[in-house]
Amino acid sequence: MKFFFQFVFYAFLFQLGFSQNQSNALIKKGWEELIKDNENKAFFYFWEAKEKAEKTNNSFDKAESLLYLGICSYGSNLQNGLQFATQSLETYSKLENTSVIKAKMGRFKCLQLISTIYARQGKYEEALQLSKEVISELENENQKDETLGLAYNSLGFIYEQKNSYSLSEKNFKKALVLFEKNKSYAYVPMCYFKLGEIYRKKKNENQSLDYLNKALKVSIETKNKQALINTQIALGNWYYQFKNDHTNAKNYFTEANKNAASLKDKTFQIKTIEALVDLNFKTEKDYKEIASLQNNIIKIKDQYNNFKQQQTFKNLEIQFEISEKDRKLKIIETEKEKTNLINYFLIVLILLIASIAITIYVFLKRINKRDKQLLVTKEKLFEALQKQEELKRKQFQNDIEHKESQLSAITIQILEKNELLKDIKQIINKKESQNDTEIAKLISKHTFQDKSWQDFDFYFESINKNFYTRLKNQYPEISTNDLKMCALIKLNLSIKEMASILNISPDSVKTARHRLRKKLQLSTEENLTDFILSI
Structure with missing residues (x-):
């Protein structure tokens, strides 16, 4: 039981780290209620935030809401807390392609919450692996935030349960350095308290007292009652162990019990009463007072169990109320959507018919205009082709006629020359001497040349x-x-x-x-x- 009470204190401090830089108004309100120890109201706001995120398809807000639901739930129901943390982890994983940094940091917070729940369940090895994974990733980041410190804190706590005090001390000191560097003073008392307890178990009197006094001082400054109660119980144990000072020990236990009475989480009050019972049994042995104290413990435990059950029932009622409200809203929205859909369909149908009619009219008009233009173009083209054809035909006819005339001229020329040659032959046949000169002149003037046939061939081939x-x-x-x-x-x-x-x-x-x-x-x-x- 001792482990359980110490761990509840640690878990509350762990939760505090998630509230920083939160922009969602509903989550902010939920966190404010959670700090005030109003878990039901906090759960209501976180659930509302989740529902709103689902409606608006805001995956990041949904992941954050699920994470806070896990933080709010695991104190009273570890299984519910684990379920919400796992759902949050899955949602963050889907954001890795769009919001890498946010998804990465959200994932680490989920892993650390799951590690905390595993430790509550006594699954130390699983918790150890998850916290180590968070540390291995965040140690390489330039900006080391409180999430890394919380992971070190977890390791310190787990190693303490396994009695590995050296490793526990090492991790708590690492966490303390980070918390002091980032001015995360809410976590500092926890580290001082744990280091004081480790040194007390190692029987290191002076260092133990030094850390416990620091834890007491910071707890009072930060008004952290849970840290204050744990530190007062630890100081009472210190005075009894090292100084055998029953009076101081009882005073610290009694003061812790007074402070615990104002907390809704009655595990702290049970823890202070158990410390008083243990001290009384070792020193005064006042069995009547011991019995009275034990009766108080039983009564507080019953009240606490009833409180936890009521918390669970209230959470279920809140879920049901929100779900019922959402169901009614969905019905109204569905009806509105149907009406809007019908109206939209009618409008679209009218617009579609009108657009089709306009399109057909414009299309037919364009086709008619195009056909007219095409007909005019075809007529012009046909006329142009006819004119071109006529010009070609005339040109061709002219060429033929010209070449035929040339060919006829050459043919006639050849006929005339050959006729001339015949006349010359006839003159020669007469054998008159006076004709020699005349013949010579005719032959030299009209001698047939090969060029005449060349001209003939040229014009003949062209035709x-x-x-x-x-x-x-x-x-x-x-x-x-x-x-x-x-x-x-x-x-x-x-x-x-x-x-x-x-x-x-x-x-x-x-x-x-x-x-x-x-x-x-x-x-x-x-x-x-x-x-x-x-x-």
């Missing part, structure tokens, strides 16, 4: 594209003279005209045509002229 090439590709054995014959046939000239141009007799033209038919591998039924024109 009949790749005519010569197609013939040569199909009939590789065809000669240059054959190609000339083919060109003249393509121009649809008579045999006489061909003979005059080629300067050969009509019979020679017929012979040349006959040879050409063979080279072109034409049958007797096929017409040479039609074949050449088809190429």
